[in-house]
Amino acid sequence: MRPPGVRPARRKNEPVPACGKRAPRWVRFPWREKPSMEITHVNAPISKVWIEAGCISCKLCQDMAPDVFLVEDDQTCIVHQGAAQHFGGKQEDIEEAARDCPVEVIKIEHQGAGD
Numbered sequence: 630m631r632p633p634g635v636r637p638a639r640r641k642n643e644p645v646p647a648c649g650k651r652a653p654r655w656v657r658f659p660w661r662e663k664p665s666m667e668i669t670h671v672n673a674p675i676s677k678v679w680i681e682a683g684c685i686s687c688k689l690c691q692d693m694a695p696d697v698f699l700v701e702d703d704q705t706c707i708v709h710q711g712a713a714q715h716f717g718g719k720q721e722d723i724e725e726a727a728r729d730c731p732v733e734v735i736k737i738e739h740q741g742a743g744d
Contacts, residue, residue, distance in 0.1 A: 675716040677738035678708050678723060684734050690726040694719050698726065698735075 678697060680690075684706045690698040691706070696715040700706045716723065727735040 673739040673741050675720055675723060675737055676740040678712065678716070678727075679736050680706050680708060681734040681736060683732050685732055687731060689729060689731070690735055693726040693729070694722040697723055 680698075686700050686703055686706055688700045688703075688706075691700050694715075697709060697712040697719055698706060699709055723737065727733075727737050
């Protein structure tokens with residue numbers, strides 16, 4: 630029995646992420662629905678891809694589009710310098726990586742989106 634006021638390290642049956650960082654709420658509680666990320670201009674070509682702060686380096690994006698994303702030292706995720714040449718052929722993979730990103734830090738800009 631725990632002394633009063635002492636909480637367990639984690640909830641029973643709560644997954645522990647491999648990276649040691651706390652997983653997003655929808656991962657910890659899978660019965661709750663994942664926030665949807667709607668992509669507009671799906672038919673328009675991709676003009677820019679970037680990763681905002683908060684990446685947990687889960688390597689999901691690298692597995693989906695290795696020509697575009699790279700996880701260095703299991704700590705930082707970057708977009709390859711020459712990745713723009715692959716945007717056309719890998720558009721579906723890039724959009725899927727952005728949709729499936731557990732922390733939703735992969736951002737995409739489509740041509741004509743700023744008009």
